[in-house]
Amino acid sequence: MFYDEIKKYDWNDTTRCIAAKTARDVEIALGKEHLSIDDFMALISPAGAAYIEPMAQLSQRYTQERFGKTISMYIPLYITNSCTNSCVYCGFNHNNPFKRTILTMEQIEQECKAIRNLGPFENLLIVTGENPAKAGVDYLEKALQTCRPYFNNLTIEVQPMKSDDYYRLTKSGLNGVVCFQETYNEANYKKYHPAGMKSIY
Ligand code: SF4
Incomplete structure (x- = not known):
């Protein structure tokens, strides 16, 4: 069950771990093709704020690779x-x-x-x-x-x-x-x- 999975993560520990990520952690994450949860925490950490533009460019690249230039409207x-x-x-x-x-x-x-x-x-x-x-x-x-x-x-x-x-x-x-x-x-x-x-x- 999803609830069992989410219970493995302590909210406060996770928050502390995200806050402790450094610029180097962010750069390592950005250099990988497949990211771990730790890498993801680096990207959303305060240290990641300085890397929004490279993240946006990567995101655009991956989106276009997977979905092409499509916009879905509802x-x-x-x-x-x-x-x-x-x-x-x-x-x-x-x-x-x-x-x-x-x-x-x-x-x-x-x-x-x-x-x-x-x-x-x-x-x-x-x-x-x-x-x-x-x-x-x-x-x-x-x-x-x-x-x-x-x-x-x-x-x-x-x-x-x-x-x-x-x-x-x-x-x-x-x-x-x-x-x-x-x-x-x-x-x-x-x-x-x-x-x-x-x-x-
Ligand atoms: S409609 Fe609003 S109040 Fe009702 S369940 Fe959804 S979020 Fe809650």
Whole structure:
């Protein structure tokens, strides 16, 4: 499990290790084709700040080698701002007193048509808060089916779900999933995610 892997790294030790990297460590990392975790720590260390330009040039080279000169664009469609969580950094926070909306399938279809009228967007990112009771898997399934005829690529940015649920959504046209973990600092996680499902690190 990913959690077992991340537990191997102590936040404070890692922070100290990054801060201790030197300019020489950065130069060694920049000279390698395959980097270790230690090399990566050197690149993101304070000492690495002086090497942003060579890093940018390397990054550009690798990106072009792997992907060519392509730019991938997507357009987000927020289908609900309803959320049961109270993440402190988010406007959708359950405690913020404003009227919540959950788009109907007719409204979602209108949005799809409006987006198509804007131009040749083929990648749609469907976004929600976390409200499994009112906008859960059944709702997402219908939303995907509604959007599917209008776009070649459908991605969702919603609450984490079970594998079976993701699998079910692929049957309705889901191509990709975006899932955010805003911090891997387990000690501080609860401070930023005080309540709701997302409070579980
Ligand atoms: S779960 Fe997502 S939408 Fe809900 S409050 Fe947190 S960041 Fe915002």
